[in-house]
Amino acid sequence: MTAPPLLQVRDLTATFTRGSSATRVVQGISFDIAPGEAVGFVGESGCGKSVTARAIMRLAPEGTPLTVGGSIRYRGQELTDLPEPAMRDIRGRRIAMVFQDPMSSLNPVMTIGAQIDDMLRRHGGLSRQAARRRTIELLGLVGIRDPALRADDHPHQFSGGMRQRVLIAIAVSCQPDLLIADEPTTALDVTVQAQILRLLLRLRRELGMALMLITHDFGVIAGMVERVHVMREGNIVETGATDTIFTAPTHPYTSALLAAVPRLSERGTA
């Protein structure tokens, strides 16, 4: 790989402290993401995937002290010691994120449109009217019908799948270089899952952004990413090209995860 990495993570550790006890949940992992590359992170529940994603975004859950060690470089710039205001310019603008549960991820008292507008106005410096036009464009882009009408709806008027589309529209609204999708389909039913994955694939191609796709399900990875990191208990235990991992896993844990995927062959490429 000759292009300098978009994201370079070295010896990343993440530790939760509660009182006097400290639990290290990410044990010093290293990986690169190249510009425009799609990388999968797969591992069982609780192995530290979400914490890794949040460490990159510097988003500790409210009220829990999370200490991050090691180095995270975005285009050569160290993020771990970046002042908070500078980090806010990176969040959403350079690195955006889609979360697992679309039902609880939208502000219930704001309209859908307003929740895209505030992001556009924050990073793009758009006027009210320009933001509104772009919002409607974005809702159309992620496949919401009658976007101009639906922009004034509240989240409770949208289905789970539609809400995840809105959250994806929010995430890509400022054309980030990297989209972190943390289990974006886990909370959705199977038919909707495939639609959302197809949408992510299309947007990634159209916008040329890198994708960090996190999942516990190897079935989601197939056809979506070029490379896979397999995580277990805070470590990366295996890394490889997606095809190689599927056909010839070297780590027994990877084989076990693969065996747990139902009807893999039937899905083909999503």
Next chain:
Amino acid sequence: MIRLVALRLALMLPILFGVSIVAFTLMRALPGDFAQASAGTTAISAEALETIRRNLGLDRPVWQQYLGWLAHALTGDLGTSFVTRRPVAGELLPRLAVTGELTLIAGLMAMIMGTATGLASARLRGATDWMVRGLNSLLLAVPNFVIATLIVLLAGLYFPQLAIFNYVAFVADPAGNITGLLLPALSLALTVSVTISENTRAAVLEVASQDYVMVARAKGLRRRTILVHYLVRNALTPVVTVTGLQLAALLGGSILIETIFTVPGMGQYLFDSVANRDYPAIQAIVLLSATIVLLVNVLVDITYARIDARVSYE
């Protein structure tokens, strides 16, 4: 929305009807009546007592008295005071305006103090949280008439130029009227602000842990935007509820506070009316207070629907 309001207003009628029956019978279950009360300690013949009762219709069975009262009430006539022999409505309304003003000022004070301290407590945590919660527990432990008495004493000692007991009518001197009500309002507001403060704190903490706040942070939004549009707007719903419920408590509390600060509101009037067994007056006060509390509840519901779009669809 309009249907919701109309429904709520219509629901008030049976409730008020029930309240009127309960108040009517409870009053008459009290020992003594107007005839005895007005006689006081002077000896009076049984016949004289009977004449007074017959003139006021108190000799009839309670249900007949009630139906008579109801028939008049439905036409908007709340009856005549036994004591002053003047229409109760005319006596009550000016006093209601005073109590209403006092309650309104106290309510605004409590809302501002409660939400500000609750928000600071939840957002800043640490020492601020400690202080606010400590102060809240202290205020909760002290009844508001004690607070009122303390305020009267302290103000009298250190700010004698403050005319605490000089109530002036709003039309005569608006500024003097409002400043005169500030101290009574403050002693009323403190206890209620504690409830609002604790509820605001809990609501903000609850909202802060919601996924959509994490999403807002992941969008790189500024802290102020997140605070106003994500935290406060969502925490507002529970806060509006307690504030509405507390208004009833304020109305009750003002009766006591008015007596301490000699504010000529409904409190003094209710006290005198009960002492005199002035049934029509008591009945009117109870009914009006109930109406106000119910109206406030409807107002709370409307506010809900304005804050949270989900409500009007449910």
